[in-house]
Amino acid sequence: MTHISSDLHDLSVADLARLLRQRKVSAVETAQHFLSRIHQHPELGAFLDTQDTLTLAQAQAADARLAAGTGGSLEGVPVAHKDIFVTRGFAATAGSKMLKGYISPFDATVVDKLGAGAQGHGAGMVTLGKLNCDEFAMGSANENSHYGPVKNPWNPQCVPGGSSGGSAAAVAARLTPAATGTDTGGSIRQPASFCGVTGIKPTYGRVSRYGMVAFASSLDQAGPMARSAEDCALLLSAMCGPDLDRDATSLDVPAEDFSAHLNDDLAGLRIGVPAEFFGQGLAADVQAAVEAALKAYEALGAKLVPISLPRTELSIPVYYIIAPAEASSNLSRFDGVKFGFRADQYTDLNDMYLQTRAQGFGDEVKRRIMIGTYVLSHGYYDAYYLQAQKIRRMIADDFQQAFKVCDVIAGPVAPTVAWALGGHADPLADYLADIYTLPASLAGLPGMSLPVGLGAGQMPVGMQLIGNYLTESRLLNVAHRFQQATDWHTARPQGI
Ligand code: GLN
DSSP: OSSSSGGGGGSSSHHHHHHHHHTSSSSHHHHHHHHHHHHHOOOOEEEEEHHHHHHHHHHHHHHHHHHOOOTTTTOOOOOEEETTTTOOTBBTTOOOOGGOOOOSOOOHHHHHHHHHHHTTTTTTEEEEEEEESSSSGSSSSOOOTTTOOOOTTTTTTOOOSSSSSHHHHHHHTSSSSSSEEESSSSHHHHHHHHTOOOEEEOSSSOOTTTTTTTOOTTTOOEEEESSSHHHHHHHHHOOOSTTTTOOOOOOOOOOOOOOTTTTTTOTTOOOEEEEEGGGGTTOOOHHHHHHHHHHHHHTTEEEEEEOOOOTTTHHHHHHHHHHHHHHHGGGOOOOSSSOOOOSOOSSHHHHOOOOOHHHSOHHHHHHHHHHHHHSSSSSIIIIIIIHHHHEEEEHHHHHHHHTTTSSEEEEEEESSOOOTTTTTOSSSHHHHHHHHTTHHHHHHHHEEEEEEEOOGGEEEEEEEEEEEEHHHHHHHHHHHHHHHOOGGGGGTTTTT
């Protein structure tokens, strides 16, 4: 149809949507272009499943709707889903051996809304495949996937971050213009930061969890990852909205057009800068890039306000009690009877459970099931779980104090740039590196990551923006204005 297909992968979601609508490029040729890039880059380990026939059939249907003028808001634009979202016709493993071979008979709400939609009211995006992730989304480096690690496209010796490592790597390597991710304690923001892409974790409850393989249900939240805030806004507008019949924690708040305020002026914006996010442990290269970004915001008319989030450090023990507690309960459903994997040999029913779970779960998942079961057990519940819940509330209150004097909060996403594959021998090192993302997760607040520079080894540095409940529109506006004024989000890995 056109002669621009050699750089289709450099186009934004917004531009692709426009070209598709104008019929300057077809959904089929767009899908073919991205599928061939995906097949050219197996070395990144980003994709766990592709189904070319299914993808091209979706693209053909998108072309038909485009021709008829009935297309959705992102009709024909490709997207890939983290392997946490069940997706009809594709494998859904959640990065675990436990779900090997499981194919869902239904679509997650997010998949449905972004795709053609069961009721025909979806955005019309075409699914390229399923993206690698840490097993059951537990991890910070994508090294806990049963199907092997993901490589960071900026340096294949480095991790892409986790748990949405496949999503971040695929967007950075331009294997897809956009991806979905999930964030329980930072898994959208931290891999976005490590791979130099933009991602947003909305307010807890904004996006339906129906069809997301559950990790820690009071924290899990889905969001988009793309190269710019503008593109994230387009996806988030299509993803969010109430799903009260299928997700009891879904917020009864109508979907918004998150593109409407992208260009609002930042004059007078008060950016809270938490002292605790700039203390010991923050690497100098990350600090320098984030401080330079804060200066750029001042030039855009924003005012920096020093604030305190005094319980930042406590977010690590609190999260690593609550998340495993919920995980130990959620993962009890994997017993060899209902889904996926079952051990070959066992003596009786109880032994079948034991063998299946011993062989089906990886080390990190077992560690969390054990921790979670322990903190919920009689005699320890009050000492650990209940205490953690109380401090969780205090962490949320600290944010409300802060939002009395500022509109958004800014700081680093992670203390360092992406580390070397195999670089963290001790799981505690991974846990500690979550320090800046966990507080917003525990409070259920929206947070995002946007690229603001390159640090050690020329690896990307992300800045985190945290807003009050339901202020995603403002966060995307604040990120977009920065991306209009700077070009860090256009920096790309060499050789891909
Ligand atoms: N790194 C955190 C963990 O391992 C966060 C994971 C996530 O957000 N899914 O639990």
